Amino acid sequence: xxxxxxxxxxxxxxxxxxxxxNMLIHTIELKDIYTSGHSEQxxxxxxxxxxxxxxGLKDTILLYQSAFMHDIGKILIDPKILQKNDYLTKExxxxxxxxxxxGAQMLQNINLFQEHAQIVKHHHERWDGTGYPDGxxxxxxxxxxxxxxxxxxxxxxxxxxxxxxxCTFDEALNELDRCSGTQFDPELVSISVKVLSAFxxxxxxxxxxx
Numbered sequence: 001x002x003x004x005x006x007x008x009x010x011x012x013x014x015x016x017x018x019x020x021x022n023m024l025i026h027t028i029e030l031k032d033i034y035t036s037g038h039s040e041q042x043x044x045x046x047x048x049x050x051x052x053x054x055x056g057l058k059d060t061i062l063l064y065q066s067a068f069m070h071d072i073g074k075i076l077i078d079p080k081i082l083q084k085n086d087y088l089t090k091e092x093x094x095x096x097x098x099x100x101x102x103g104a105q106m107l108q109n110i111n112l113f114q115e116h117a118q119i120v121k122h123h124h125e126r127w128d129g130t131g132y133p134d135g136x137x138x139x140x141x142x143x144x145x146x147x148x149x150x151x152x153x154x155x156x157x158x159x160x161x162x163x164x165x166x167c168t169f170d171e172a173l174n175e176l177d178r179c180s181g182t183q184f185d186p187e188l189v190s191i192s193v194k195v196l197s198a199f200x201x202x203x204x205x206x207x208x209x210x
Contacts, residue, residue, distance in 0.1 A: 017112050021065065024072045032074055032082040038155055043068035045151040046144075049188075049195045063144045066119040070148050073103030073120070100124050101133050123148040126183045138185075146185040150176060150192045153183070169200045 025039045046067040050060040074082060077099055081092045088096065104121030107113040122136060122145040129137035131149075141149075157172040167175065173193050180189040 017065070020110075020112070021068055024069060024075070028071055028074050031077075031079040032071075038159065039068050039071055041155050042070065042148065042151050045155065045196065045199070046147055048199070049147055049151065049192055052191055052195050062115060062119075063147065065113075066116045066144055067148050067151065069103065069107065069113070069116060070120050070123050070152060071099060071103065072106060073099035073101065075106075076102045097124070097132050118142055119144045119148070121145075123152060125149065127185050128182045131183075141185075146188055147192070150184050150188060151196075153179075154192075154196060169196075173197060 028039070029037075043064050047060060047064045050063045055063065074096075077096055081088065081095055084092070100121050100123060104117040107117040107120055119142050121133065122142050125131035125134065125136045125141040125145060126149075127138060127141070127146075129135050131141075154172050154176060157167040157175060158169060160166045173196060176184065176189050176193055176196075180186040
Protein backbone atom coordinates (compact mmCIF):
# COMPACT_ATOMS: atom_id res chain seq x y z
CA UNK A 1 0.00 0.00 0.00
CA UNK A 2 1.38 3.42 -0.96
CA UNK A 3 1.95 6.14 1.61
CA UNK A 4 -0.89 8.15 0.07
CA UNK A 5 -3.26 5.18 0.24
CA UNK A 6 -2.30 4.64 3.88
CA UNK A 7 -2.95 8.31 4.62
CA UNK A 8 -6.36 8.18 2.96
CA UNK A 9 -7.26 5.05 4.89
CA UNK A 10 -6.38 6.81 8.16
CA UNK A 11 -8.62 9.70 7.17
CA UNK A 12 -11.44 7.25 6.49
CA UNK A 13 -10.99 5.68 9.93
CA UNK A 14 -11.09 9.09 11.63
CA UNK A 15 -14.23 10.05 9.71
CA UNK A 16 -15.87 6.72 10.48
CA UNK A 17 -15.10 7.02 14.21
CA UNK A 18 -16.62 10.49 14.29
CA UNK A 19 -19.71 9.25 12.44
CA UNK A 20 -20.14 6.40 14.93
CA UNK A 21 -19.72 8.77 17.88
CA ASN A 22 -22.22 11.22 16.42
CA MET A 23 -24.73 8.41 15.93
CA LEU A 24 -24.35 7.22 19.52
CA ILE A 25 -24.65 10.71 20.98
CA HIS A 26 -27.67 11.52 18.81
CA THR A 27 -29.33 8.34 20.11
CA ILE A 28 -28.69 9.40 23.72
CA GLU A 29 -30.07 12.87 23.15
CA LEU A 30 -33.27 11.43 21.70
CA LYS A 31 -33.75 9.59 25.00
CA ASP A 32 -32.44 12.28 27.33
CA ILE A 33 -33.47 15.72 26.05
CA TYR A 34 -32.04 17.45 29.12
CA THR A 35 -28.47 16.57 28.14
CA SER A 36 -28.74 17.78 24.55
CA GLY A 37 -25.39 19.32 23.63
CA HIS A 38 -23.84 18.21 26.94
CA SER A 39 -21.50 15.61 25.42
CA GLU A 40 -20.11 17.99 22.81
CA GLN A 41 -19.62 20.76 25.35
CA UNK A 42 -17.80 18.47 27.80
CA UNK A 43 -15.56 17.24 24.98
CA UNK A 44 -14.70 20.80 23.95
CA UNK A 45 -13.80 21.83 27.50
CA UNK A 46 -11.67 18.70 27.91
CA UNK A 47 -9.87 19.39 24.66
CA UNK A 48 -8.92 22.86 25.86
CA UNK A 49 -7.73 21.47 29.20
CA UNK A 50 -5.69 18.88 27.31
CA UNK A 51 -4.03 21.67 25.39
CA UNK A 52 -3.26 23.48 28.64
CA UNK A 53 -1.66 20.27 29.93
CA UNK A 54 0.47 20.08 26.76
CA UNK A 55 -0.85 16.66 25.85
CA GLY A 56 0.29 15.34 22.50
CA LEU A 57 -2.15 15.20 19.59
CA LYS A 58 -2.90 11.50 20.02
CA ASP A 59 -3.72 11.88 23.72
CA THR A 60 -5.75 15.04 23.15
CA ILE A 61 -7.85 13.20 20.56
CA LEU A 62 -8.30 10.25 22.93
CA LEU A 63 -9.42 12.60 25.71
CA TYR A 64 -11.79 14.47 23.38
CA GLN A 65 -13.36 11.28 22.03
CA SER A 66 -13.73 9.71 25.48
CA ALA A 67 -15.34 12.88 26.81
CA PHE A 68 -17.66 12.99 23.82
CA MET A 69 -18.82 9.44 24.57
CA HIS A 70 -18.75 9.55 28.38
CA ASP A 71 -22.54 9.16 28.69
CA ILE A 72 -23.20 6.65 25.91
CA GLY A 73 -24.24 4.03 28.46
CA LYS A 74 -27.42 6.04 29.00
CA ILE A 75 -28.68 4.41 25.81
CA LEU A 76 -29.45 1.40 28.01
CA ILE A 77 -31.16 3.38 30.81
CA ASP A 78 -34.96 3.66 30.97
CA PRO A 79 -35.86 6.98 29.27
CA LYS A 80 -38.61 7.54 31.84
CA ILE A 81 -35.86 7.86 34.44
CA LEU A 82 -33.65 10.04 32.25
CA GLN A 83 -36.51 12.42 31.46
CA LYS A 84 -37.99 12.57 34.96
CA ASN A 85 -38.92 16.13 35.98
CA ASP A 86 -38.04 15.66 39.62
CA TYR A 87 -35.26 14.31 41.81
CA LEU A 88 -34.57 10.59 41.39
CA THR A 89 -35.48 7.99 43.98
CA LYS A 90 -32.68 5.91 45.45
CA GLU A 91 -33.60 3.01 43.16
CA UNK A 92 -33.69 5.25 40.09
CA UNK A 93 -30.33 6.76 40.96
CA UNK A 94 -28.81 3.30 41.32
CA UNK A 95 -30.12 2.50 37.85
CA UNK A 96 -28.62 5.66 36.33
CA UNK A 97 -25.26 4.92 37.98
CA UNK A 98 -24.96 1.84 35.77
CA UNK A 99 -24.50 4.02 32.68
CA UNK A 100 -20.73 4.31 33.13
CA UNK A 101 -20.31 0.52 33.22
CA UNK A 102 -22.75 0.04 30.35
CA GLY A 103 -20.82 2.58 28.29
CA ALA A 104 -17.51 0.83 28.95
CA GLN A 105 -19.00 -2.52 27.96
CA MET A 106 -20.32 -1.06 24.71
CA LEU A 107 -16.96 0.49 23.81
CA GLN A 108 -14.99 -2.60 24.81
CA ASN A 109 -16.84 -4.55 22.12
CA ILE A 110 -15.89 -2.09 19.36
CA ASN A 111 -12.27 -2.41 18.21
CA LEU A 112 -11.99 1.29 17.38
CA PHE A 113 -13.00 2.31 20.91
CA GLN A 114 -11.43 -0.25 23.23
CA GLU A 115 -8.87 2.32 24.40
CA HIS A 116 -11.70 4.61 25.49
CA ALA A 117 -13.59 2.01 27.53
CA GLN A 118 -11.84 2.33 30.91
CA ILE A 119 -11.81 6.13 30.69
CA VAL A 120 -15.58 6.16 30.22
CA LYS A 121 -16.12 3.55 32.92
CA HIS A 122 -14.42 5.60 35.63
CA HIS A 123 -15.56 9.17 34.93
CA HIS A 124 -17.78 9.12 38.06
CA GLU A 125 -15.07 7.95 40.44
CA ARG A 126 -14.15 10.43 43.18
CA TRP A 127 -10.72 11.39 44.44
CA ASP A 128 -11.67 10.28 47.98
CA GLY A 129 -12.95 6.86 46.84
CA THR A 130 -16.68 7.48 47.31
CA GLY A 131 -17.52 7.43 43.60
CA TYR A 132 -18.63 4.63 41.29
CA PRO A 133 -18.54 2.02 39.88
CA ASP A 134 -15.40 0.73 41.64
CA GLY A 135 -14.66 3.23 44.39
CA UNK A 136 -11.19 3.98 43.03
CA UNK A 137 -9.11 6.59 44.87
CA UNK A 138 -6.63 9.27 43.89
CA UNK A 139 -4.33 8.37 41.01
CA UNK A 140 -5.80 4.89 40.69
CA UNK A 141 -8.51 6.67 38.73
CA UNK A 142 -7.47 6.95 35.05
CA UNK A 143 -6.01 10.39 34.35
CA UNK A 144 -8.45 11.27 31.58
CA UNK A 145 -11.39 10.08 33.70
CA UNK A 146 -10.34 12.61 36.36
CA UNK A 147 -10.44 15.42 33.81
CA UNK A 148 -13.83 14.38 32.47
CA UNK A 149 -15.23 14.18 36.03
CA UNK A 150 -14.40 17.84 36.64
CA UNK A 151 -15.74 19.09 33.33
CA UNK A 152 -18.86 16.90 33.47
CA UNK A 153 -19.74 18.38 36.86
CA UNK A 154 -19.08 21.94 35.69
CA UNK A 155 -21.30 21.60 32.63
CA UNK A 156 -24.06 19.91 34.64
CA UNK A 157 -24.01 22.72 37.21
CA UNK A 158 -24.22 25.44 34.56
CA UNK A 159 -27.00 23.74 32.56
CA UNK A 160 -30.72 24.08 33.21
CA UNK A 161 -32.72 21.10 34.43
CA UNK A 162 -36.43 20.99 35.26
CA UNK A 163 -35.66 19.97 38.83
CA UNK A 164 -33.03 22.63 39.55
CA UNK A 165 -31.83 26.08 38.59
CA UNK A 166 -28.50 26.33 36.87
CA CYS A 167 -25.52 27.83 38.66
CA THR A 168 -23.68 30.87 37.41
CA PHE A 169 -20.24 30.19 36.00
CA ASP A 170 -18.61 31.72 39.08
CA GLU A 171 -20.75 29.58 41.41
CA ALA A 172 -19.78 26.45 39.50
CA LEU A 173 -16.08 27.34 39.57
CA ASN A 174 -16.30 27.96 43.32
CA GLU A 175 -17.95 24.56 43.75
CA LEU A 176 -15.10 22.89 41.86
CA ASP A 177 -12.66 24.56 44.25
CA ARG A 178 -14.74 23.50 47.26
CA CYS A 179 -14.69 19.86 46.12
CA SER A 180 -10.99 19.88 45.28
CA GLY A 181 -9.27 17.03 47.11
CA THR A 182 -12.52 15.23 47.92
CA GLN A 183 -14.49 14.74 44.72
CA PHE A 184 -11.82 15.93 42.31
CA ASP A 185 -8.07 15.71 41.72
CA PRO A 186 -6.80 18.97 43.32
CA GLU A 187 -4.04 19.57 40.76
CA LEU A 188 -6.43 19.11 37.87
CA VAL A 189 -9.04 21.36 39.50
CA SER A 190 -6.51 24.17 39.65
CA ILE A 191 -5.70 23.85 35.94
CA SER A 192 -9.32 23.29 34.92
CA VAL A 193 -10.58 26.36 36.78
CA LYS A 194 -8.03 28.51 34.94
CA VAL A 195 -9.06 27.07 31.56
CA LEU A 196 -12.79 27.37 32.24
CA SER A 197 -12.31 30.92 33.54
CA ALA A 198 -10.61 31.75 30.24
CA PHE A 199 -13.67 30.41 28.41
CA UNK A 200 -15.88 32.75 30.42
CA UNK A 201 -13.65 35.79 30.03
CA UNK A 202 -13.19 35.23 26.29
CA UNK A 203 -16.87 34.36 25.74
CA UNK A 204 -15.65 31.20 24.01
CA UNK A 205 -18.54 28.88 24.85
CA UNK A 206 -20.03 29.06 21.38
CA UNK A 207 -16.75 29.05 19.49
CA UNK A 208 -15.13 25.99 17.92
CA UNK A 209 -12.17 24.95 20.08
CA UNK A 210 -11.32 21.46 18.79
